[in-house]
Amino acid sequence: MCRSCGAIVGAGQTSCGVCGAPTTAQPASRPSQTAPDRETVRFARAIMERPYKFTIVLLVTNLFVYLLMWQSSGMSLGVLGVFPKPVLTAYGAKLNYLINFNHEWWRFVTPMFIHVNLMHLLVNMYSLWIIGPYVEKLYGASKFVVFWVLTGIAGVVASYLTVVGPDVPLGALGRFLFKVHDDPSAGASGALFGLVGVLFVFGIKFRRELPEGFKRAFGTGLLPMIALNLFIGYLGRGIIDNAAHLGGLVAGAGLALLIDYRRPGERSGVAVLWQVLRVTVLALVAVSFIQVARHFNDAPPAPLVALPIQVNKTPDNFVVFAKAMNEGQEAFYAAIQDGDAHNVTPAVQNLNNAPYLDDKAHELRETLRNLLLESLTVNPEATDAKTVAAAKQKKEKLIEQFEAWTKDYNEWLKTVRNKYGLVDNTPNQ
Numbered sequence: 001m002c003r004s005c006g007a008i009v010g011a012g013q014t015s016c017g018v019c020g021a022p023t024t025a026q027p028a029s030r031p032s033q034t035a036p037d038r039e040t041v042r043f044a045r046a047i048m049e050r051p052y053k054f055t056i057v058l059l060v061t062n063l064f065v066y067l068l069m070w071q072s073s074g075m076s077l078g079v080l081g082v083f084p085k086p087v088l089t090a091y092g093a094k095l096n097y098l099i100n101f102n103h104e105w106w107r108f109v110t111p112m113f114i115h116v117n118l119m120h121l122l123v124n125m126y127s128l129w130i131i132g133p134y135v136e137k138l139y140g141a142s143k144f145v146v147f148w149v150l151t152g153i154a155g156v157v158a159s160y161l162t163v164v165g166p167d168v169p170l171g172a173l174g175r176f177l178f179k180v181h182d183d184p185s186a187g188a189s190g191a192l193f194g195l196v197g198v199l200f201v202f203g204i205k206f207r208r209e210l211p212e213g214f215k216r217a218f219g220t221g222l223l224p225m226i227a228l229n230l231f232i233g234y235l236g237r238g239i240i241d242n243a244a245h246l247g248g249l250v251a252g253a254g255l256a257l258l259i260d261y262r263r264p265g266e267r268s269g270v271a272v273l274w275q276v277l278r279v280t281v282l283a284l285v286a287v288s289f290i291q292v293a294r295h296f297n298d299a300p301p302a303p304l305v306a307l308p309i310q311v312n313k314t315p316d317n318f319v320v321f322a323k324a325m326n327e328g329q330e331a332f333y334a335a336i337q338d339g340d341a342h343n344v345t346p347a348v349q350n351l352n353n354a355p356y357l358d359d360k361a362h363e364l365r366e367t368l369r370n371l372l373l374e375s376l377t378v379n380p381e382a383t384d385a386k387t388v389a390a391a392k393q394k395k396e397k398l399i400e401q402f403e404a405w406t407k408d409y410n411e412w413l414k415t416v417r418n419k420y421g422l423v424d425n426t427p428n429q
Contacts, residue, residue: 055132093184106288112152144276155190158247190248196251324354
């Protein structure tokens with residue numbers, strides 16, 4: 001341990017990586033190394049002695065929410081691989097259609113505290129354990145909490161804005177940022193990238209006054225890690241929400257540019273303001289989860305248990321599924337042909353609640369759901385020629401897609417009567 005600043009020094013190192021102080025006694029015949037200046041030692045010591053209690057609070061909170069989700073999923077080992085969609089939705093995952101049509105604004109806040117599976121949780125919490133203490137020690141608890149919540153929200157907003165629908169052609173770069181399906185999105189990685197953005201800008205802004213060890217850890221020293229994570233995101237496009245990562249990163253960098261930094265021990269007239277902001281963002285998180293609890297049972301009446309990924313050969317489930325599909329088709333027809341979209345949102349909800357039958361049925365259901373959501377973007381009250389033409393073109397395209405879907409759905413229906421135990425009572429001709 002360094003005798004000057006208290007930092008841990010690795011075996012065999014002759015100087016502290018933080019403050020630069022020598023760790024071994026110097027021979028009398030040789031000139032001693034230049035001792036670190038008192039300001040550098042004071043800075044390093046103050047940083048090392050600062051607590052990081054809110055990093056631990058966030059770790060515990062994320063773990064607690066995960067355990068609640070596991071309990072709601074039946075506490076089977078199988079769901080540790082991935083939670084079912086109803087569970088993610090009930091606990092506050094981001095879903096654009098619920099934000100847009102049910103006005104569930106809290107889904108911009110809650111996703112940063114929930115995770116889709118055990119590996120997702122472990123990776124993010126390990127990253128928080130590594131990065132969080134640095135930011136909290138540098139900026140203090142109040143600013144750290146504000147950074148976490150605001151950059152987490154920014155990541156969710158970026159994810160929300162990059163759902164473009166199935167009819168938008170995307171190249172490789174487009175698939176890196178944009179999503180064609182409105183699937184549940186959750187995780188703390190947007191906020192984690194926000195903390196990385198804070199440290200990156202911090203290291204660049206204060207590179208002339210930072211101790212040597214901090215210069216290597218922050219600023220341009222973070223570029224390889226940022227590049228590696230973006231590369232992994234590119235390889236996992238379609239699965240990894242890269243827009244949320246970039247949204248958090250940019251938000252964190254922007255906050256670090258705007259917000260002044262105070263060395264530990266320095267008095268600031270705005271300290272009270274940051275405490276108020278910390279209480280405000282924590283209250284926002286609390287109110288968001290209160291809304292989750294209030295609407296927890298809005299989703300399907302069925303219990304929140306994992307649906308087995310296998311064919312469910314029961315006529316009752318097929319009837320429920322077929323009823324939801326029929327209602328979806330009727331709602332689409334009314335929205336496109338009659339301009340009456342009031343049944344679209346209930347139809348979408350029923351499709352989400354319909355039982356899983358097989359992969360083809362799931363694909364057909366998702367396609368119909370997206371067509372219904374797209375039907376809401378057609379403006380039936382357009383008056384000027386340009387808007388009318390655009391609405392007409394959009395309507396024609398949706399009708400064409402719906403007709404192709406109907407043909408595919410009817411072909412699937414022909415194959416399922418025996419598969420799902422249905423009896424054909426039609427008399428022989």
